Amino acid sequence: MSVHFSSKTDQWSTPQDLFDSYDKLWGFELDVCALPSNAKCKRYFTPEDDGLAQQWSGVCWMNPPYGREIKKWMKKAYEESKRGCTVVCLVPSRTDTAWWHDYAMRGQVIFLRGRLKFGGAKNSAPFPSAIVIFKGDNS
Secondary structure, X not given: OOHHHOOOXXXXXXXXXXXXXXXXXXXXXXXXXXXXXXXXXXXXXXXXXXXXXXXXXXXXXXXXXXXXXXXXXXXXXXXXXXXXXXXXXXXXXXXXOHHHHHOHHHOEEEEOOOOOOHHHOXXXXXXXXXXXXEOOOOO
16 A cells, blocks of 8 residues: 555645635635645745644645644644634544544535545545635625
């Protein structure tokens, strides 16, 4: 099985067609956790920038690392929305987890049909995905 479908990585590159469809609706200004090779916006934070330590603004796209750190990213997304920005999150649909109940359920949840093919992979992901939208009061 490819490294992209195992626990050896927590990086799952956003499928371009999925991003494009949500970008048409929201007009993203900032990709809050990206690599230079997979950034979806002109403005983006890399691991070196540490998006968790940055202040977010405008309309943000977030496809966070899917490991244990996801709770920190979902908490940050929720908190930044309370400051006024909108954050649209692509996350695994892990409805049994604490982070899902603590944060995802506070946003608008859209369950995606089928399994996504991340980063041009040959096979679909071994988990379902969802979009969680935290709409800021000032957005």
